[in-house]
Amino acid sequence: MVEQLGRSGIEVVDVYASYDNHLALESVSFSLNSPFYSLLLGPNGAGKTTLIKVLVGLLKPLKGRVSVYGFNPLTEKNSLSKLVGYLPQPGTSRPSSFIKIRDLVAMGYLSTKRPPRFVSDEVEKVVSDSLRAVGLEDLADRYLNSLSSGELHRAIIASTIARSPRLLLLDEPLASLDFNSKCELAELLLKLHRDRGVDIIMSTHEITHCAYFNPVVILINRKVLAYGSMREVLTVDNLRKAYPSITEVSGLTILAEDHAVKR
Numbered sequence: 404m405v406e407q408l409g410r411s412g413i414e415v416v417d418v419y420a421s422y423d424n425h426l427a428l429e430s431v432s433f434s435l436n437s438p439f440y441s442l443l444l445g446p447n448g449a450g451k452t453t454l455i456k457v458l459v460g461l462l463k464p465l466k467g468r469v470s471v472y473g474f475n476p477l478t479e480k481n482s483l484s485k486l487v488g489y490l491p492q493p494g495t496s497r498p499s500s501f502i503k504i505r506d507l508v509a510m511g512y513l514s515t516k517r518p519p520r521f522v523s524d525e526v527e528k529v530v531s532d533s534l535r536a537v538g539l540e541d542l543a544d545r546y547l548n549s550l551s552s553g554e555l556h557r558a559i560i561a562s563t564i565a566r567s568p569r570l571l572l573l574d575e576p577l578a579s580l581d582f583n584s585k586c587e588l589a590e591l592l593l594k595l596h597r598d599r600g601v602d603i604i605m606s607t608h609e610i611t612h613c614a615y616f617n618p619v620v621i622l623i624n625r626k627v628l629a630y631g632s633m634r635e636v637l638t639v640d641n642l643r644k645a646y647p648s649i650t651e652v653s654g655l656t657i658l659a660e661d662h663a664v665k666r
């Protein structure tokens with residue numbers, strides 16, 4: 404059941420989206436009431452990226468209603484862009500390697516200001532606050548091409564949070580990170596959520612890193628198969644709907660990805 408949230412959250416009601424004749428989302432409905440930390444979970448091709456694109460107004464649904472803090476992403480993009488930090492899949496838009504982390508973050512902040520734009524004390528403060536929030540203050544003068552994947556992710560997140568978004572929408576930010584970096588990034592997002600009140604929607608194939616704080620999970624495979632707290636959603640029956648090839652070994656249900664669920 405979708406709540407009427409208005410400006411206090413996100414509502415998606417009976418949304419369909421397609422590419423040419425291929426239906427990528429079918430009758431998708433859910434609501435998230437702020438504050439939320441939510442995971443979009445589903446196999447490859449489930450429509451996670453498509454749903455994120457609908458939420459940021461990059462894709463027009465065939466039908467249905469989408470409200471992000473009371474704004475229509477298609478017709479009120481400018482108002483919404485001030486509230487939403489969108490991080491596409493890593494590698495989709497890599498910033499220039501020849502700038503320093505501090506300049507990337509300053510550019511993030513200055514993008515919210517009208518020209519002429521100067522690097523003032525205020526900008527320096529936002530840069531150092533944002534870098535502290537992601538644990539990169541000691542690397543502020545490093546060039547992007549000298550960073551590991553995990554550090555680059557954190558630098559991009561710092562440049563996004565410098566704009567003080569209300570919502571971070573991250574498309575598979577954990578992909579291509581090693582196990583420790585995945586844990587660190589999930590932890591960092593939780594800290595932003597708890598300390599700064601940033602709402603989070605993250606598409607992912609992996610949930611182990613987030614299991615201990617029991618986030619909201621939206622399990623999709625073109626349709627919403629289940630949504631609610633992770634502990635409610637991650638039942639064998641629900642997972643089997645999304646991942647038909649799961650198998651059971653010694654009482655554990657094993658997915659092709661990283662989830663193991665006890666019966």
Ligand code: ADP
Pocket residue numbers: 422423425427445446447448449450451452453454
């Ligand atoms: P996910 O992010 O869960 O892997 P996507 O949203 O990327 O899934 O894709 C959902 C479906 O839509 C897939 O079948 C995919 O092949 C298709 N699709 C995605 N983008 C395009 C596109 N630009 N043109 C045609 N089909 C697309």
